[in-house]
Amino acid sequence: MQEAKKLKRAGVKQSLYIINAVDNEVDEIVKDGFELAVGSLEYIKLLETAAIRREKKAKVHLELNTGMGRFGVSKEDVVEAAKYLKNSKYFELLGFCTHFSCADKKDK
Numbered sequence: 001m002q003e004a005k006k007l008k009r010a011g012v013k014q015s016l017y018i019i020n021a022v023d024n025e026v027d028e029i030v031k032d033g034f035e036l037a038v039g040s041l042e043y044i045k046l047l048e049t050a051a052i053r054r055e056k057k058a059k060v061h062l063e064l065n066t067g068m069g070r071f072g073v074s075k076e077d078v079v080e081a082a083k084y085l086k087n088s089k090y091f092e093l094l095g096f097c098t099h100f101s102c103a104d105k106k107d108k
Contacts, residue, residue, distance in 0.1 A: 001025045004034050017061070020071065026050040030058050037097055039063040039072040041081055044091075051090035058091050064098045072098065 004016040005028075017035040023043075027050045029036050038044050038060045051058040062082055065072030073081045085091045 001029060001034070005032065008032060015059075026058075027053065030054045030056055033059065035059040035061060035094060037061050037063045037071075038081075038085075039065070041073070041077060041084065044081060044084060048088055048090050057089075059094055060085060060091055061095045061097045062093065064096060066098045068099065070099070 001018055001021055004018055007016055015035050017037070018029060019037050021029055021036060023046055026036075026047045030047070030050045031054055033056075036047065036058065038047060039062075044060075047058050047060070062078070062085060063072040064078055065074050082093070085093045
């Protein structure tokens, strides 16, 4: 998040997207209007608490776990997470994102 804050202070006007933030950064992320990848219902609820406190919408991209298991909502939880984001007045769901499902295979 510190890099995004530096870019904003330097005058960057484009949206700034944070892929992985720690829990204690969510309040500042909402305050500054950064976009954020969210990958669990627990994190979504934590972010919503910050958005309620700030009386501001959190801008999010829902990250889907496509196989590596490092980050992202599981296929079992993706519909629930998307509905939660859609039904809360404290989120602006901008899109979905994912990562490669496998890091150790090479194309032949």
